[in-house]
Amino acid sequence: MKILLFGNPNVGKSAVFSRLTGTQVIISNYGGTTVEFTKGSTKLRNGEIREVIDAPGTYSLDVSCKAEEVAVDMLEGLLDKEDIIVNVVDSTHLERNLYLTLQLLEKGIPMVVALNLWDETKHRGISIDVAQLQNILGVPVVPTNALTGEGIDVLLDRISDLENGEISASPTAKYREKKLSADERWSEIGKIIAKVQTICQRRHTLRERLEDASxxxxxxxxxxxxxxxxxxxxxxxxxxxxxxxxxxxxxxxxxxxxxxxxxxxxxxxxxxxxxxxxxxxxxxxxxxxxxxxxxxxxxxxxxxxxxxxxxxxxxxxxxxxxxxxxxxxxxxxxxxxxxxxxxxxxxxxxxxxxxxxxxxxxxxxxxxxxxxxxxxxxxxxxxxxxxxxxxxxxxxxxxxxxxxxxxxxxxxxxxxxxxxxxxxxxxxxxxxxxxxxxxxxxxxxxxxxxxxxxxxxxxxxxxxxxxxxxxxxxxxxxxxxxxxxxxxxxxxxxxxxxxxxxxxxxxxxxxxxxxxxxxxxxxxxxxxxxxxxxxxxxxxxxxxxxxxxxxxxxxxxxxxxxxxxxxxxxxxxxxxxxxxxxxxxxxPAQYIIIGILVLIALVYSSARAVRAMKSRREDLTL
Amino acid sequence: MKKSPVIPLIKVEAGEAVRVIGVHGGPGLASRLEALGIRPGTNIVKKSAIFMGGPVIVEVHGTQIAIGHGMAARTMVETIN
Incomplete structure (x- = not known):
């Protein structure tokens, strides 16, 4: 049995991984830091050892770029029926993250959702009804803050519970083994968000002003x-x-x-x-x-x-x-x-x-x-x-x-x-x-x-x-x-x-x-x-x-x-x-500069000529 | 009520809120934006645009996303009054 970490880019999968396994991996505040799978192992409550795999981030299971292809291939190739997915979610961007969550639920694989970056929701005036979200999705939902380690124990407990069958391992029938269209998924997400998330407006902070300026x-x-x-x-x-x-x-x-x-x-x-x-x-x-x-x-x-x-x-x-x-x-x-x-x-x-x-x-x-x-x-x-x-x-x-x-x-x-x-x-x-x-x-x-x-x-x-x-x-x-x-x-x-x-x-x-x-x-x-x-x-x-x-x-x-x-x-x-x-x-230096400029012009114009010739040939064949 | 005109995202003023109508591009382009939540019917705010054909930055559901100029030119939106 394995534990696979899956989620959007820059939600803190690697931070969760490093908390679970004690393995040191490079984590940063931007997407694409993890480009390879990293394997490690973690000890469950009963002392058993489980392999944990950290995957590059992906926004959806529909492949739209190379990095996502790698992540999705891994999901298809590595995943056995008894494996568990930990879907790491950025709680401050629940709506966007839920798209992948629903797709994963549709696969019918046992899953725990980690609402990561939980502490940031407070600063941003976001409140999420965890119990309600858990009810709707039908899988355990755990707020975590991987940078400080909060919630990681609970996450491990839920993984054990799932394995021992103490809690239902299966997503709500509404999502399980279904293949929703993208539109259906987004409208479903809209309904979920309306039920579980409230956002209060706040004044702009200095940080946000700096963010905007940059x-x-x-x-x-x-x-x-x-x-x-x-x-x-x-x-x-x-x-x-x-x-x-x-x-x-x-x-x-x-x-x-x-x-x-x-x-x-x-x-x-x-x-x-x-x-x-x-x-x-x-x-x-x-x-x-x-x-x-x-x-x-x-x-x-x-x-x-x-x-x-x-x-x-x-x-x-x-x-x-x-x-x-x-x-x-x-x-x-x-x-x-x-x-x-x-x-x-x-x-x-x-x-x-x-x-x-x-x-x-x-x-x-x-x-x-x-x-x-x-x-x-x-x-x-x-x-x-x-x-x-x-x-x-x-x-x-x-x-x-x-x-x-x-x-x-x-x-x-x-x-x-x-x-x-x-x-x-x-x-x-x-x-x-x-x-x-x-x-x-x-x-x-x-x-x-x-x-x-x-x-x-x-x-x-x-x-x-x-x-x-x-x-x-x-x-x-x-x-x-x-x-x-x-x-x-x-x-x-x-x-x-x-x-x-x-x-x-x-x-x-x-x-x-x-x-x-x-x-x-x-x-x-x-x-x-x-x-x-x-x-x-x-x-x-x-x-x-x-x-x-x-x-x-x-x-x-x-x-x-x-x-x-x-x-x-x-x-x-x-x-x-x-x-x-x-x-x-x-x-003299100016001769070299002129030479370089001439070279640029030559390369540019000859490349243009070649392209023009090619497109003319294509026109003729059409 | 007069219907607001459909314009490409690059023509929108910074700071303006718009609704996405559609993405005119290959299925790859549309699906990349879709995965980030930029899809027909979504409200987005254009935050800024870098000059000389640079990317456009929009805010969707509280996330800021940079979209290359070419893609932004093919993302059609209508202004929200």
Missing amino acids: IRPVGGLIMAAITMYLSFNLVVFLGEGLIDFILDPFFEGVVRPLVTQIGLALGSQGLLHDLLIGYLFHGEIDFEMSMGLLTTGIYIPIAMVLPYIFAFYIVLSTLEDVGYLPRLAVLVDNLMHALGMHGYAIIPMVLGFGCTVPAAMATRVLESRREKFICATMLSIGVPCMSQTAMVVGLIGRFGWQYIAIIYGVLFVMWLLVGFVLNTILPGSSMPLVAEIPPYRFPHPAILGKKVWMRVRAFLAEAVPYVLLGVLFINLLFVSGFIDLLGEIFAPFLSGLFGLPPEAIAALLMGFLRKDVAVGMLSPLGLSVQQLVVAAIVLTAYFPCAATFIVLLRELGPIDMLKSTLIMLIVSFGAGGLTNLVLAKMV
């Missing part, structure tokens, strides 16, 4: 600008603060004496010393450049990247829980359509500034293969993850913020160009945006803290092994002389195209595995700031890191991934080469 054109743009500005500054402030006041003192005061001792014990030379401690600069360990497993291998992920990861996820998680991201999606819907996607595609992009792996998974909120392909390609090319950003800020920030601005400006132009060109040349068009805008909610500190911790832990679990593996691998390649060989082979390419020395090949090789270490490896090469800028751009865009590649391969399939990778290589080499030409003052 979706108005001008107010929305101003709020978006303020939000982005504050977010960026907060991340930098927190990240730098953690590094300057906690991590650097810790590494200098505790780690340095320790690894120095280990180095001395190893005899300050030899293969093992070079692997563990790395190269000494003036007899001292340099955490950024020594490239030993115990020095740079630990320093990069813990002292340089982790503080920024932590800071970024505090800010991102707050924005998520407040419910800001769908509002951003509405504001940028226009722009995103020009790039072949609808506004919701901004959510994977924003996630991508943290880590591309969850961002690649979040591309599932997009309905079509075309949109997913464009989104994944743009994400890989133009959105640097926080591991990389932290390193770029750490290494290049000291030369001045204008260089960071050049890197991000070039990446942004690449991002726009790739989206625009793909949207113009790929057949098909973007899907329309239909998205629920959640109310602003005050983030729950405990839930927020848990989410930040989960994400930081995921970073540690994923990044540290890759970083250590990468450092080991590179050291072995150096020792074996393979890097020198590659450097010689690629020297004309590196210096001709990017103005980089042959040794930069090691960083580019590392970039396949981890971006942070790859950027870090540029530091001992003694590059000029112009060279660093070019290298950082190429490193971001030419290939996603290994972990992302694996996820994208699964999401896009091998053929599309191959196409996407080719685009990444061409675009990044092109952009790196052009940036080098401009920075080395070989070609």
Whole structure:
């Protein structure tokens, strides 16, 4: 016997799941956070264990988009007759939620309705007659507040009751095993609502005024600008603060004496010393450049990247829980359509500034293969993850913020160009945006803290092994002389195209595995700031890191991934080469800008000509 | 009583309450809106519209929903007096 959680998007299914099972899952205040099924288990009153499954949200059982198809397929495929559905319902939007409830009742499967977000009904002046609703539907109805855990015990009790046959497991005969039409369902819902729900009008609260402002054109743009500005500054402030006041003192005061001792014990030379401690600069360990497993291998992920990861996820998680991201999606819907996607595609992009792996998974909120392909390609090319950003800020920030601005400006132009060109040349068009805008909610500190911790832990679990593996691998390649060989082979390419020395090949090789270490490896090469800028751009865009590649391969399939990778290589080499030409003052920047505009015009007009030809051919055949 | 004219949702002023008459589009389009409660006979309030062909935001049964411009252009409504 299983327990399946079913309900509309953003009603708190994952919060109920996490309460029932004790499993930590990411929950946010917008639809589409859960894109996969999550399984866990819960203990019933009698001590028996039941499997619990959390499904992506769906508005109805009539499939109208990809995410819903997945949820509905699961219902059909997984459900046995003795299973129990917990229909999680947003009590503040009972009317809309009841549509799915009625459809589920029609299936005749034993069910408990959880009236979630119950505490919010009070603030909104909504009162629901639970006993009456239970009478009408014929299944147990339990008010819950999954964020605080209220009502979850009662929910579990009702599940046990259903299993033991202590209460009727079957919906009112009126709905059971019937197939109502959509109109019949809505009229039925109208009658139910009239009987169980009363709403009293209240004055507009400050929160509602802010909600309204954030979706108005001008107010929305101003709020978006303020939000982005504050977010960026907060991340930098927190990240730098953690590094300057906690991590650097810790590494200098505790780690340095320790690894120095280990180095001395190893005899300050030899293969093992070079692997563990790395190269000494003036007899001292340099955490950024020594490239030993115990020095740079630990320093990069813990002292340089982790503080920024932590800071970024505090800010991102707050924005998520407040419910800001769908509002951003509405504001940028226009722009995103020009790039072949609808506004919701901004959510994977924003996630991508943290880590591309969850961002690649979040591309599932997009309905079509075309949109997913464009989104994944743009994400890989133009959105640097926080591991990389932290390193770029750490290494290049000291030369001045204008260089960071050049890197991000070039990446942004690449991002726009790739989206625009793909949207113009790929057949098909973007899907329309239909998205629920959640109310602003005050983030729950405990839930927020848990989410930040989960994400930081995921970073540690994923990044540290890759970083250590990468450092080991590179050291072995150096020792074996393979890097020198590659450097010689690629020297004309590196210096001709990017103005980089042959040794930069090691960083580019590392970039396949981890971006942070790859950027870090540029530091001992003694590059000029112009060279660093070019290298950082190429490193971001030419290939996603290994972990992302694996996820994208699964999401896009091998053929599309191959196409996407080719685009990444061409675009990044092109952009790196052009940036080098401009920075080395070989070609004035305005020529490049004119060139890009000509390219856009060419692509656009030839795509239009092709479309016109096609439609003419279709007219002829008709 | 004079019958109010049927107009597309994009032509409605922000803040105005309207009744949905029908959705002119494929069955996929209509069913996506239907699942969110935007269906013939429902009263909705247009909250705002983002300029330059951006989405239209409507309130249906207390929920705010953003609808792409193209879809809003094909959602026909009449004003409620």
